[in-house]
Amino acid sequence: MQQLDSFLREFSSLAWGLPLLIIxxxxxxxxxIRSRFLPFRHLGHAxxxxxxxxxxxxDPGQIxxxxxxxxxxxxxxxxxxxAGVAVAIAIGGPGAVFWMWISAIIGMHTKFFTSTLAILYRGKDSAGEIQGGPMYFIVVGLGEKWKPLAIFFSFCGLIGALPVFNVNQLTQALNDIILRPNGLEVTFLTNLIIGLVLVSITAVVILGGITRIGKVASKLVPIMVLLYFILVGIILINHAGELGYYFxxxxxxxxxxxxxPKGDTFLGGVLGALxxxxxxxxxxxxxxxxxxxxxxxGxxxxxxxxREGLVAMLGPAxxxxxxCTLTALAILVTGVWKTTDYNGVSLTASAFSEVMPLYGKYGLLVCITVFSMxxxxxxxxxxxxxxxxxxxxENKQYYNYIYIISILVGATTTLDMMINLIDGVFALMAIPTMTATIVLAPRVLKATKTYFNQLKKA
Incomplete structure (x- = not known):
């Protein structure tokens, strides 16, 4: 197990090297630059x-x-x-949040281009149904000679979509918030039971395909975001005087x-590593x-x-x-990032408990559970x-079996292994996506100009 952990750590480090950062x-x-801050100029229309x-x-499409x-x-x-924000602060300190902001501002433009391409160059699967995504806009937009890039993306996607990190952190949250405080012993068996429950609930939804997933998500996500806003709002109100300092x-x-950590460097220094x-x-x-x-x-x-590109750009915002900013401020203003050794979701739970000792961590657990599901x-x-x-x-149902096994694995393995695995494979997925997007960017800009010209005439 230790060798596997070391291998995954090295894999993640190599995958997230300088070439990936550049692309x-x-x-x-x-x-x-090419779009001249388009997402911000058309926020109202979006x-x-x-x-x-x-x-x-x-119109064509399913949702x-x-x-x-x-x-x-x-x-x-x-x-x-x-959990991700907590990891960022626990390892990198408050400054990591700023670079997450920069990543989001850049990401709004990236999502506009990639999601516009997902509709602009939709393809058809083996059953003749219209589909969108990087693998399709690579083949349809760039031609069959680029298909190896689409295959590479899809292969990485098979692994990158496995929910091991989310399941691992949800299991940790249930253990730290429900089981251990009530004197219950956390064992492999209890984690396995949690995994089996998650499998049962997930199967009911995913067997209905994207239509059912879209309907469930459109109801759950807004409600849970609102609840999360309220809980974090209580924390920030209690520490209102410290907000300016932490910003x-x-x-x-x-x-x-x-x-x-002073021992970690990148591009010649600690700042590069941060x-x-x-x-x-x-x-x-x-x-x-x-x-x-x-x-x-797609x-x-x-x-x-x-239109879909404009909607998609709202995601990173x-x-x-x-x-993420709300989570970061909750962790920072409560001071738990300096007073505990917790990492991941446990650190965020500590912040909620500091202000709301009776119900804070349970409110967070509800949000975590629904978000994770x-x-x-x-x-x-x-x-x-x-x-x-x-x-x-005709073979996609077999992925569900792999997916179910990965839920059980995620519930019974370590946090470091999960982060390194997902980080590494996510990095590899970005290579074909960004390569094709940069090559096809002029066509997106042409479609954008045509769209807004037509909108003015309407």
């Missing part, structure tokens, strides 16, 4: 689309704009925002890296440039690719700029789409 962040900056102003039931965004958010708003500390430490750490956690949180969200947005019911639903869809592309629609 993910450098490529995102290129898209930002919200109008999300509200259903331009919905047409006769509404709102359901597509909810499905994409259901896979990102969850452990990446609650400043986030920005100052982003360039000083005072809390990052930037890389923040970017990694930001990418894990909002998945911009990774390629998972375009698979959900199922949207629309014949206007730019909601996910990282808002939800909704993530299980959406990730199963991503993995099954990759399976369908590689082996045909």
């Amino acid at each position: 993910l962040i450098g490529g995102g900056l290129y898209l930002l 919200l109008s689309i999300l509200k259903g102003k331009y919905d047409d039931p006769n 509404s704009h709102f359901q597509a965004l909810s499905t994409a958010l259901s896979s990102t708003i969850g452990m990446g925002n609650i 400043r500390l986030i920005i100052i430490d982003a360039f000083q890296a005072n809390y990052f 930037i890389l750490h923040g970017v990694k956690r930001g990418a894990f949180s909002n998945e911009a440039g990774i390629g998972t969200a375009p698979m959900a947005h 199922a949207a019911r629309t014949d206007e690719p730019v 909601i996910d990282t700029l808002i939800v 909704s993530s299980l639903f959406s990730y199963s869809y991503y993995g099954s789409k990759c399976m369908s592309f590689l082996f045909g629609v």
Whole structure:
């Protein structure tokens, strides 16, 4: 087990090296400059689309704009925002949050381009159904000679969509908040039972496909986000006088890296390592440039690719700029990041308990449970789409068996192994996604110009 842990740590480190950082962040900056901050210039129009102003039931696709965004958010708003932020601060200090913000701003532009392409170049699966996602816009947009890149993305997606991190952190939360405080012993058997319960609930939803997943996500995600906002709001109100100090500390430490381990360096220094750490956690949180969200947005019911791109760009703003920031402030203002050795979800739970000792951690547990469950639903869809592309629609049900096994594995293995596995494979997924997106970027810009010209004439 120790050798496997060491191997996965090395794998993650190599995958997240300088070449990946250049294509993910450098490529995102290129898209930002080429689009001239388009997401921010058309934010109002994006919200109008999300509200259903331009919905047409006769358009091709399976789910509404709102359901597509909810499905994409259901896979990102969850452990990446609650446990991932805690990991970012526990390892990198407050400055890591700033680089998560930068990652999100760049990610808004990346998601606009990737999700526009998911509609612009939709393909058909082996059953003749319209599908969207990086594997399809690579083949349809760039041609058959690029198919090896699509195959590489789909193969990585089979692993990257496995929900081991979410399940692991949910199991840890249940153990730390429910079992241990009540004097119950945590064993392999108790974790296995948790895994079996998760399998049972997940199966009911994922067998209904993207339509059922979209409907469930569109109901669960908004309610849980609102509950989370209320709980974090209580914490911030109790520490209102410290908010200004910690906002400043986030920005100052982003360039000083005072809390990052001095032995870790990247690009010649500790600051480089902190930037890389923040970017990694930001990418894990909002998945911009990774390629998972375009698979959900590719199922949207629309014949206007730019509209779905505008809706998709809201994802990183909601996910990282808002939800992750709230989590980070809750951890920072309560001081638990300096007074405990906890990491991941346990650190966030400590922050909630500090202000709301009677009910805080239970409220957080409700949010964690629902967020994690909704993530299980959406990730199963991503993995099954990759399976369908590689082996045909008739074989995608076999992915469900692999997925179920991974839930049980996630419930009974260690946090470090899960983070390294997901980090590494997510990095590899970004290579084909960003390569194709950068090559196809001029076509997105052309489609965008045409769309807004037509909108002015309407």
